[in-house]
Amino acid sequence: MEQFIVSARKYRPQNFSTVVGQAHITTTLKNAIRNQQLAHAFLFCGPRGVGKTTCARILAKTINCEHPTADGEACNQCHSCTSFNDGTSLNIHELDAASNNSVDDIRSLVEQVRFAPQAGKYKVYIVDEVHMLSASAFNAFLKTLEEPPPYAIFILATTEKHKILPTILSRCQIFDFKRITTNDTVEHLQEICEKEEIKAEQAALHLIAQKSEGCMRDALSIMDKIVSFTNGELSYRNTLEHLNILDADYYFKLMECMLNQDLSGAMLLYDDINRKGFEGDMVLNGFAEFLRNLLVSKDPKVAALMEVVETFRPRYLEMGARVSPAYLVSALNLVTEAEMHYKGARNKRLQVELALIKLCYLQQAIELTGESGKKKLMEVRPLNFRLLQPVIANPSAEQGRPSQQQPGVTTRENGAKLIIEEPVARKIMEQAAVKTQPVQQPIPAPQASAPTLPPQPQPSQVNNPAPKAGKLGSLDKIRQNVSAATANSGSIPKIELTDELLRKAWIEFTDILKAAKNPAVPSFELAELRINDANSFQVVTPNNLQQKFIDGQRIELSEYLQNRFHNRALTYQVVIEAREDFELTTERPLNSKERFQAIIEQYPLVKELKDRLKLELDY
CATH class of the missing domain: 3.40.50.300 (P-loop containing nucleotide triphosphate hydrolases)
Structure with missing residues (x-):
């Protein structure tokens, strides 16, 4: 032999x-x-x-x-x-x-x-x-x-x-010396296969050349190993299986699911990949390389930089023409970020699935709108990312009445739609704000004999304060501005700030906190109120711990008092002043001599016994 x-x-x-x-x-x-x-x-x-x-x-x-x-x-x-x-x-x-x-x-x-x-x-x-x-x-x-x-x-x-x-x-x-190019490696492997009479597919040799990363010795070793595994036949499928490489066809299927916003299809496809034994980081790395090749294929000048199997090159060019550069760049950032966080994640499969979910709905977050014949990329911030419910393609066909669609709002079949055309959306929200704004009824001024306050708000108004002002153009911002303008317009008279009314409102707010079992209740009960002027007062606390508890309810308390006194300019300040009635008296433990003195005061015979026996005590 x-x-x-x-x-x-x-x-x-x-x-x-x-x-x-x-x-x-x-x-x-x-x-x-x-x-x-x-x-x-x-x-x-x-x-x-x-x-x-x-x-x-x-x-x-x-x-x-x-x-x-x-x-x-x-x-x-x-x-x-x-x-x-x-x-x-x-x-x-x-x-x-x-x-x-x-x-x-x-x-x-x-x-x-x-x-x-x-x-x-x-x-x-x-x-x-x-x-x-x-x-x-x-x-x-x-x-x-x-x-x-x-x-x-x-x-x-x-x-x-x-x-x-x-x-x-x-x-x-x-x-x-430089790394050997993929084409040179493929040509050399082809010559050796012809001399050894090995049936080799061009795609398989290309995979081996890519895996060797410019090292001819590695390429020859890989080829020898696969030839021994397949008994002299070097096929694309056998090479994928032996090198543990995920077929690029899976990446094309994943991209189709993402373009069609088919989340269930993408999740099932990843489950199939996972069952074949491929790790999540390998999938993310391969998909990042796939997105890079799609991005490169969009420009004919740099299309030669695609390191792909020649049989797949037309598919890359076709898929690259269907996907926008904005989507590819954003998707590449998402996949790269997921790959970086993969190693530190406890649930690694969830990390990959979360990336797939983001990629499936990425198309909704990026819209290209025309402005002056040019295309402008509109950015949607994550905090304002809001998806509407799926819209029926033709609702008039089911309800038997003509469809009335608002201008500037487009629909998408079998999917959700994210609207980011700000001029039209802002106009619609302003109209909605005017229609939905409640009419303020005038409240009579309080009588001098019996001071009264407006109706007490529900506990949910304190526990769940009004939402903070968001981005200009949002419906909440418009409502808040209209409400503030109405409150300060003079249609509702302010209630004079007095010690009796302030103390009564303070007690009512404390009762609301009691109902919610808030730990700040004792601090509110011990606080002392002092009025500075018509629009401000002081809250006096004995220590900084109670100050922190009261400051923790600042937003809810300010909103409550401003609504009760119809005064949006009402403010308060929390100050710390030491109080004698609040000082804690602590007892010092007695030493040995003091304890003996206390005993002989209570039992005089003990001292007499000590003297008769002439005992010396060691204090």
Whole structure:
């Protein structure tokens, strides 16, 4: 049985022309060999699996070739090339700096440099993972690297260039390797599949190239693994299953549900994805990449940046034309935020489902309205996000009467509608405010003999105060302004602020708090009221604790008193004054001597017994 060799070793490039994706490196090295302008030290740096060590070996073989070709390639037929291919060449020394990173290892390498090559022109020293050398080893290597013998060439390879000392970098000719593109990886994998007689789909090879992220060694390892799994047949479905990648078709279905505001369909689709074993963060990450590709596909200039399977490219272009850029940008922000919060969430599935709910109703929150022939994006703040009930497409057909639709209000079939056209909506709300505003009846002035107050409000008015003023144009704001204008218009006379009336209103408000079992009741009962003028008074409390309790009811208390006295300018201030009648008297515990004195005062015989026995007490 023939021994199996992995593709990464079996199809390792043997000359510069077979190196994939590094033409800028190989061309420079071939020209340097042909023109005999070789440096004495090279530094190959770049990501893993892109050909650094491979190019170092090809360079070492080519400069010792006895019959190089005209374009600077090795002949692969001479004694030097064959010995190199067989691994028996004495002119090439490889050192793994990850396991040989001490000063002694570098000193041993320096000792070998003193001996000239027995055959060939150069002795080549390849130091792989050179960034793993210790600082002492780097310092021991400096002098030899700066002034080596004319027959010695050093090739250093590393994936972390920033860890190498600047003194080493300044002595080397640096070559930066780049990641291999997806197309180059696919072409190389296709050539290997043809040589190995493997049936491979183009979409499957594209998936492998994307998964490898520019690393050819990873791509070849993944392909070997899938070929072993599928018995020599590389299909798109098998590749998705083996690499645990969610099919892009699911993302297209999710987007269809979101455009149609089909929340139930999106939830069921995610449940199907979850049952297949895909984690939520993988779904969010994949959907974010899907949205990015849709956004890129909208502009023909950057459509080439889409990293998708070629068979899906027309579907991306079609879907991208249906979705607005505003929706894609907003959806991308939502998905990215959900992905950031996913790791810290306790209920991870709920985190993903919440993102899907937001995406399904995102279309309602973003409306493009025409202004002067241009389209303007209207922003809806989260606090004012309000969905109306679903509107029937044609209500007149069911009720048998003509449909009357207000101008500026549009309907949507089988869905909810968010109206954000402010000029029309504001006009409608102003009309509604005028119609629904209650008529204020005049209240007679109080008589001098028996002071009276207006009817007492219900407890719900204190516990549930009037809503705060919101955005201009809202119905509540209009009603509040109209109510305030009516109260201050002079149609309802103000009630004079007196000690008796103020105390009576204060007691009534305290009773309301008692009914609601509010903990601030004792503070209100102990408070003292002092009138400053016709529009203000003071609430005197003995300490800051009671002040906080009273301040906690400031909004409800102010609204209550202003309504009772028909005075919107009525205000009060809570002040702290120490009161003698409120001071707490605390008793100090008696010491031993004081307790004995208290005992002998109550029982004199105890003192007599002490004196007769001549006892000494230790207080």
